[in-house]
Amino acid sequence: MMLIPCPFCGPRNESEFAYGGPVKPDRPDPNAVTDAQWVDYLMQVPNPLGPVHERWHHARGCGVWLTIWRDTRTHDITEAPDA
Amino acid sequence: MQDYSLLSLLRHGLNKHQGWTRAWRAPPLKPRYEVVIIGAGGHGLATAYYLAKEHGITDVAVLERGWLGGGNIARNTVTIRSNYMRDASIPFYVKSVELYEGLTKALNFNMMHSKRSMVDVVQTWGKMRELRRRQLVMDIYGSTYQPISTEEVRRRIPALTGGGPDARLPILGGMVHTDAAVNRHDAVAWGYARAADAMGVEIQQQTPVLSLIRGPDGKIEGVETNRGTVRAGKVVVAVSGHTTTITETAGLRLPLRTMNLTAFVSEPVKPLVDVIVNCPDSGFYFSQSDKGEMVIGGAPDPGQSFRRDIKQNVFEDTVTAMLSLFPSFKRLKLMRQWGGHLDIAQDASPIMDETDIPGLFVTAGWWGGYKAIPAGGLTLAHLVATGRPHPLMADFTLKRFRHLDYVMETGTTTAR
Numbered sequence: 276m277m278l279i280p281c282p283f284c285g286p287r288n289e290s291e292f293a294y295g296g297p298v299k300p301d302r303p304d305p306n307a308v309t310d311a312q313w314v315d316y317l318m319q320v321p322n323p324l325g326p327v328h329e330r331w332h333h334a335r336g337c338g339v340w341l342t343i344w345r346d347t348r349t350h351d352i353t354e355a356p357d358a
Numbered sequence: 359m360q361d362y363s364l365l366s367l368l369r370h371g372l373n374k375h376q377g378w379t380r381a382w383r384a385p386p387l388k389p390r391y392e393v394v395i396i397g398a399g400g401h402g403l404a405t406a407y408y409l410a411k412e413h414g415i416t417d418v419a420v421l422e423r424g425w426l427g428g429g430n431i432a433r434n435t436v437t438i439r440s441n442y443m444r445d446a447s448i449p450f451y452v453k454s455v456e457l458y459e460g461l462t463k464a465l466n467f468n469m470m471h472s473k474r475s476m477v478d479v480v481q482t483w484g485k486m487r488e489l490r491r492r493q494l495v496m497d498i499y500g501s502t503y504q505p506i507s508t509e510e511v512r513r514r515i516p517a518l519t520g521g522g523p524d525a526r527l528p529i530l531g532g533m534v535h536t537d538a539a540v541n542r543h544d545a546v547a548w549g550y551a552r553a554a555d556a557m558g559v560e561i562q563q564q565t566p567v568l569s570l571i572r573g574p575d576g577k578i579e580g581v582e583t584n585r586g587t588v589r590a591g592k593v594v595v596a597v598s599g600h601t602t603t604i605t606e607t608a609g610l611r612l613p614l615r616t617m618n619l620t621a622f623v624s625e626p627v628k629p630l631v632d633v634i635v636n637c638p639d640s641g642f643y644f645s646q647s648d649k650g651e652m653v654i655g656g657a658p659d660p661g662q663s664f665r666r667d668i669k670q671n672v673f674e675d676t677v678t679a680m681l682s683l684f685p686s687f688k689r690l691k692l693m694r695q696w697g698g699h700l701d702i703a704q705d706a707s708p709i710m711d712e713t714d715i716p717g718l719f720v721t722a723g724w725w726g727g728y729k730a731i732p733a734g735g736l737t738l739a740h741l742v743a744t745g746r747p748h749p750l751m752a753d754f755t756l757k758r759f760r761h762l763d764y765v766m767e768t769g770t771t772t773a774r
Contacts, residue, residue, distance in 0.1 A: 276670045290671040294660035297615075311760075318613040318704070318759045322602040324664055347616070347664045 277345075280355040283337045295330030297321055298342055326353050359556035362466050381548060382426075382555035387562055387585050391419045393742060394581055394590035396567050396604060398422035400431040400543075400728060401721050402596035403550035404735020405742070406559045412736070413743035416558035419590075420551075421583060423566035427547025430598045433666075433698030434728040435621050435655045437634055437645065439476055439538040440501045442769030443492050446753035447707065448499040450733050453750055455537050457732030467549030469541045470648065474633055476538035477506075477514055479683065481527035481639035488768060489533045502536045517630050520683040527639055529683075538634050540645055546731060569607035570718065578608070578717035592742055594719045599664065599699030601722040610713055613759050614701040614722055618663035619655075620672055622695035624687075626650030640679035652690065654680065659697075666697045700725055705764035710738050711747075711756045720756075 278286040297320055305313055321327060326344045333339050344354035360366065360379055370377050393409060395402045398420045409415045422428075438458050440451035462469045480486045493503040511532035512518055521529040551561055565583050570593065573579040580589035595604050599616040626649045636643040644654040656676030659669055673695065681688055703709060703723040708730065710721045721738050724730060737748035747755070753765050 288671075289660075289669075297662065314760055314762070317762070319611055320613065320615050322615055322662060322701070324600075324603050327662055329661060345661070347662050350663065350665055 277350055279331055281333050282356050283339060287336055291335040293332040293334040295332050298328040298330060381552040382561055385560050390589040392417035393592045394588055395420045395594040395596055397596040398426045398561055399429045400546055400731035401734045404731050405594060405738045407550045407554040408736045408739035410554055410557035410559050412739060415743055418559045420561045421565045421567055422563045425563050426551050426561060430698045431543050431547050433696055435653050436540045436543050438729045439535055441503050441535045444765050444767055446765045447767055448496055448501055450750045452499055452501050454730050454733035465549035465553045467545055469545045471539055471541040473539040476535040476634040476636055478533040479511055479637045480530050480532055485639050486530055504534050506532045506534055514633060515635055517684055517686055520685050572608050578715050592717050596721045599701050601701050601720060608715055610715055613703055615662050616664055616699050616701045617658045618665055618697045618699050619658045620668040620697040621655045623693050624652040624690040625693050637683060642676045642680050664699055668695045668697050706767040707765040708754050709756055710751045710754045
């Protein structure tokens with residue numbers, strides 16, 4: 276069980292949150308990049324053995340979206356959003 | 359390969375069982391092989407076996423980080439079935455089920471194969487429509503799926519006493535997949551290992567691969583291990599959740615996310631459920647093992663994970679869902695729980711292909727890869743040996759991501 280630090284509600288149980296996926300790079304202008312770069316943007320997900328930057332939605336709480344750094348090996352939250 | 363039979367058992371019994379030889383060797387690591395397979399799990403060992411048997415390629419080393427069959431092949435719930443959705447998937451899994459049924463004879467190793475059919479307990483009309491649609495596609499490819507009434511579901515699973523008309527999700531009916539079976543996961547690993555070893559394949563345990571080696575022309579040249587460099591013109595990555603960890607050492611990124619899927623087992627009880635029960639709307643499935651334990655699988659953890667354990671909330675959700683349909687299980691004690699990490703692509707279909715690095719093959723994206731072991735090994739061995747994809751796996755390419763031409767699969771446990 277993870278305690279996710281919500282900037283408004285403080286540390287809250289993981290079961291209150293909906294997972295929002297890893298943070299992706301900014302969407303490039305489709306006309307400015309090659310097909311390969313565009314597919315790369317659509318397909319590639321960072322899959323690190325270590326900290327991953329990801330989004331969570333406090334769906335059963337205050338409703339805020341937040342980003343954290345979470346270690347995929349231990350599920351320790353290594354970097355939390357500013358309160 | 360020494361024969362395992364009643365006769366050999368009697369003969370060795372007369373000799374106080376002193377004459378049995380080792381099932382596979384532990385040969386010294388050579389500096390060069392024709393093919394190196396990373397991962398002595400189900401897919402790695404099956405690929406080695408079919409490379410030797412179907413294509414006569416025996417200069418093969420299977421490198422295993424831990425011990426043989428200690429990864430996800432020891433962590434799954436041994437469900438073998440072919441009720442998938444896509445034209446690309448169903449014939450592949452039908453072939454796999456067929457190979458599994460003949461595996462005990464083919465490998466001379468008792469797989470304890472138990473064909474016992476799977477019953478899907480359907481609680482929403484959306485799911486009912488989806489399963490009926492799967493039935494129509496499966497009819498084309500000779501897999502079996504039949505709708506049954508709620509009364510028939512309850513007759514087949516007497517322990518299913520929840521889900522009545524007053525429940526939040528009343529049972530609406532069910533589907534029966536008569537091809538479904540369970541068998542013994544250790545026997546699959548050991549059987550393939552023993553048969554492959556007998557044909558000359560070397561299984562190197564305690565040999566983690568640290569990185570892939572590429573030549574100046576970009577081709578794969580071998581792997582770096584804790585026991586030194588091993589060179590090979592063809593390298594197969596069959597490591598489940600750690601696929602990206604391995605391929606990224608050669609600068610190759612793959613569209614895969616690693617997730618943790620959990621399972622748990624109850625104390626053994628007397629025979630109670632003789633089919634595989636799948637409750638897709640409630641989010642769990644189970645079968646009763648030969649020992650009498652309920653082998654229960656649930657949903658994956660949210661988010662990427664390389665941690666092989668079970669989270670309390672995932673565990674609670676699964677148990678709560680199970681008790682709503684099987685209230686009598688309330689008194690069952692749970693004995694063990696574990697997780698296994700596996701990787702999944704966006705469309706939930708596997709990837710079996712040669713990568714952008716010539717000579718480097720991957721078999722990955724297996725979510726429920728246990729049922730796919732025989733067909734996965736057979737078809738990947740064909741690709742490695744001939745350079746051409748086997749017709750059964752021709753759609754499971756890496757190209758499909760480049761062309762945005764997915765094989766969207768709903769037949770995996772998770773993609774429900």
